[in-house]
Amino acid sequence: MTTSASAAGWVEIDESAIAHNVVTIRAELGEKVEFCAVVKADAYGHGIDLVVPLLIAEGIALIGVASNDDAAAVRAAGFSGRLMRVRPAGRDEIDDGIRLDVEEWIGGVEHARIVSAIAAARGVRVRAHLSLNSTRLGRDGIDLGEDGGADAVAAVLADPWVDVVGLCAHFPCEDVTDVTDGTARFDDETREVLAGRHAGARIARHCATTFAALTVPESRFDLVRIGAGLYGDSDTVGGALRPAMRVVSRIAAINVYPAGSTVGYDRWHRLDHDARLAVIPLGYADGFHRSLSGTGEVLVRGRRAPIVDRIAMNSFLVDVSSIPRAAPGDEVVLFGRQGDEVISPADVARSHGQIAADLYVAWGRLLPRRPVAAGG
Structure with a gap:
């Protein structure tokens, strides 16, 4: 695609x-x-x-x-x-x-x-x-x-x-x-x-x-x-190998919710602080397994933002409270590099509890795909 x-x-x-x-x-x-x-x-x-x-x-x-x-x-x-x-x-x-x-x-x-x-x-x-x-x-x-x-x-x-x-x-x-x-x-x-x-x-x-x-x-x-x-x-060859895949979306919406609010299906998470939550328009239908609920992270403006709710079919929420400039339309990196930060295969494996390929093989086959120049 x-x-x-x-x-x-x-x-x-x-x-x-x-x-x-x-x-x-x-x-x-x-x-x-x-x-x-x-x-x-x-x-x-x-x-x-x-x-x-x-x-x-x-x-x-x-x-x-x-x-x-x-x-x-x-x-x-x-x-x-x-x-x-x-x-x-x-x-x-x-x-x-x-x-x-x-x-x-x-x-x-x-x-x-x-x-x-x-x-x-x-x-x-x-x-x-x-x-x-x-x-x-x-x-x-x-x-x-x-x-x-x-x-x-x-x-x-x-x-x-x-x-x-x-x-x-x-x-x-x-x-x-x-x-x-x-x-x-x-x-x-x-x-x-x-x-x-x-x-x-x-x-x-x-x-x-x-x-x-x-x-x-x-x-x-x-x-x-x-x-x-x-x-x-692979982290063999002294780390000389370069990951070739980057998975990208954009923030669809941002809302502020007070401490004590619950977010997500099954009231998955209760906020312990007033929080700015960003909607990412991807979900388990796109290969983002529910195992990442409350464990995975994404990158926004070069900083990590945690997934806080139970991943839905076509969306999930990340907490951007510590990224005050985050806004709708901002690029979100779910896998790969953004600036000096990276969501690596090892990061995904820790969050998912299984090898990263269990997820990224699906991402590459379910989402539109395009070649980019190095660092592009």
């Missing part, structure tokens, strides 16, 4: 920040590790149409997607390189993914049979990445420690309709010790899989996403899958 003058709120995407993040991460990884740029969920809400041309310009040759809609959008943006799905797909998705040349993520023994059957029916050999449960995520990988696990993996590798180009895993925790332990198991198990008849096979090993790749170098193996880091949602 593009913005209009009448929008109640919008998302600004700093394209230069994304380009900077790609260059910064590649420099950290070195030239021997392949960089898979993950653009699932419409590039984490940042817009495939905006992000993919930047990746092409930076020479990225492998892009990670989840849905076929995202895969089609990547192709429409002009990308002709490799596409890797980063989760198991359903039967119809796999079938439709063939036209987009998507490399599938095989999530188990039965799933491998589905991929093989579809490939045979279409008369094409499907490239795929076979997931192992080496990191103990317990989600979609074959567990080599279970009876029959090694035989199941061998059967997939021998399937004439499945071209296994990768052995993969995913970490359950952003914790250095956990990642280090999982990396060691993945290394041992994939070496075992690739021994013997598969020795020398051109099969990439990969398990690292942004946190692992940038904090535990031994987790990088042949390629890394970089998602959050592309968009600056």
